[in-house]
Amino acid sequence: MSKTPIVTTRLTAEARPRQRAGGFLAERLRRKGWAIRDAAEYLGVSRQRLYYVFGDPSRARLWECAIDGMPVCSPELTAQLRAARAAKPGRNKPTTLVMGEFEIGDEVMATRASGLADEDGTGEIAAIRGTKKGKDLAILVRTDVGEDWFPEVDFHHYFAVTGLNRLKP
Helix, strand or coil: CCCCCCCCCCCCCCCCCCCCCHHHHHHHHCCCCCCCCHHHHCCCCCCHHHHHHHHHCCCCCCCCCCCCCCCCCHHHHHHHHHHHHHHCCCCCCCCCCCCCCCCEEEEEEECCCCCCCCCCEEEEEEECCCCCCCCCCCEEEEEEEEEEEEEHHHHHHHHEEEEECCCHH
C-alpha cells in the first residue's frame, strides 16, 4: 500500500501573514512609509485617536481622504516630526505648577480624556484653592459638561493651559 502525500491549502501558523492593527486605513499609511506615531503627529491627533478612527466602521469619510492625501513619508519629514515632538513643553520631565502660572479664567485643553473632557476638549479654570507650600493646591476646571476639582498632579496629567484667558478682553 503506497502512501500518497496529503496536500492542503491551509497555511501553517508560521506561514500565515501577521495581521497588523488598524485595518485598511493603517495599511494605507504603512504603504506610504508612515509610522502611526508620526502620522498622528502630522495630522495633529493622538495615536489613540487614530486607532479609534481606524476601528470605527462609521467613521467620517474625510479620514480616508486625509490619509489618501498624505505625502509619502520621507526620512527628512520623520526627523522633523520627531524633533517637534521632543521640543514640546514638559516632554521627558515632570511639569510642576508655579504660582502665577495661570489664573482664574485661563483656558485649558484636555491632553487626554479625563471624564470631564475628551482629549482636545476645552474648558476654563474656574477657581484655585489651597497653597503651593502646603502641597494641597487644587484647580477647579469647568467645561461644557460640568466642573470638577483636580489636585495639582492630576490637573497636569489631564490638562494644559492654552495661554488664553476668557475673562480678559
